[in-house]
Amino acid sequence: MDGFDPATALAGAARDAAEALRSTGADIDSILDARRDSSTDDEHDPEGATLAFERSQADSLRLAALSRLDEIDAARARLMTGRYGFCEVCGEPIPRARLEIRPWAARCVHHA
Ligand SMILES: [Zn+2]
Incomplete structure (x- = not known):
């Protein structure tokens, strides 16, 4: 894989996710603080509903990160065992273009 270093790519992806x-x-935290400062009932307060929405947005972003x-950790483990870059379903090599975009990819395009 000349020009593409999975370890470097994974380290960069891990930094981005962190x-x-x-x-x-x-x-x-700032959303929770805003909620604490508010003495109004969230259920019936338009601003409370907005805060709840922003909080769930942040929650889903956090879960995604x-x-x-986890995916990056698993990819690093595959790197150590020589299984990196092969689809975990069919065992075929994952195209390099795909790994450059998603260095943590565990499956080929067909099995993603
Ligand atoms: Zn596959």
């Missing part, structure tokens, strides 16, 4: 996680964590980190 950064996303930190930013959503901060968002959740967490599962991305």
